[in-house]
Amino acid sequence: MIKIAKIFLFLGGFFFLMVSCEKANTLQSKEIASNNTTEKDAAITPDVQMVLIKGGDYQPFYGEDSTLVKVDDFLLDERPVTNAEFLDFVKKNPQWKRSEVQTIYVDDTYLKDWQDDETLPKDADPNAAVVYVSWFAAKAYAKSAGKRLPTLDEWEYVAMADEETANARDKPDYSAHLINLYNEKNRQKNKVKISAPNYWGAYNMFDLVWEWTDDFNSIMTTSDSRTAEFDDKGLFCASAATTTTDVLNYASFMRYAFRSSLKANYTVGNLGFRCAKDPQNTSK
Secondary structure (H helix, E strand, C coil): CHHHHHHHHHHHHHHHHHHHHHHHHHHHHHHHHHHHHCCCCCCCCCCCCEEEECCEEECCCECCCCCCEEECCEEEECCCCEHHHHHHHHHHCHHHCCCCCCCCCCCCCCCCCCCECCECCCCCCCCEECCCCCHHHHHHHHHHCCCECCCHHHHHHHHCCCCCCCCCCCCCCHHHHHHHHHCCCCHHHCECCCCCCCCCCCCCCCCCCEECCCCCCCCCCCHHHHHCCCCCHHHCCCCCCCCECCCCCHHHHHHHHHHHCCCCCCCCCCEECCCEECCCCCCC
16 A cells, blocks of 8 residues: 555656656746846866766666666766865856855745855855755856766666665665654754765765756656757756656655746755766867
């Protein structure tokens, strides 16, 4: 009965997301169309190590069939972007300060806990993950650093790993352990890298913040579009929601459901990001 209840909860959640996605279409299109008008961002050089993720095939949580998704080699920041690093970014790029940013790129909670444009919250650790940043702001930061946001498939590919293995999803306690981490209160206030890295050398995939991905809403697509080039509209909404390959993997469902409820200008108190890069572009 518990399994059946989870399945109904899952299906009901996706129905809600489909309705919400349709309502968001008009605003998202306007936001994306305006994204090309931002001024050029000044370069930054954050002091963060990147780990090489060796690509391979993996079975995504979503999808109407059992098609494996191929992930190519890529580089990933070993940890999320910190408060101190984002502060440096806005100082060098004042167009992203809270009082200066164009409202089409952020909602009214952008950096809401900061004391002012250049002062972190009183209780914030500079080495904690930055939160209350929109997808647009995260994209701008990544571009300024000579990087990009990881794709959804890249992020989830790395997220399969525990400390010992590249794919821990078949371990009985894997999902339960992640759910326990997600339920910890105020976890976003902790410093980065206080927990052990996973198999790839990536820290804090689950125990600090949710993280933006470049195509964060691509779950709302058909299976064919997973291998197609995304147009801007496809990043956020598509014709139908997909089914899942494992409706009982509730930790994965939580991540996908959360991402699919977002708009690009949303800012959330437990949502941050990390950057990625293609292996051939190794110079900063």
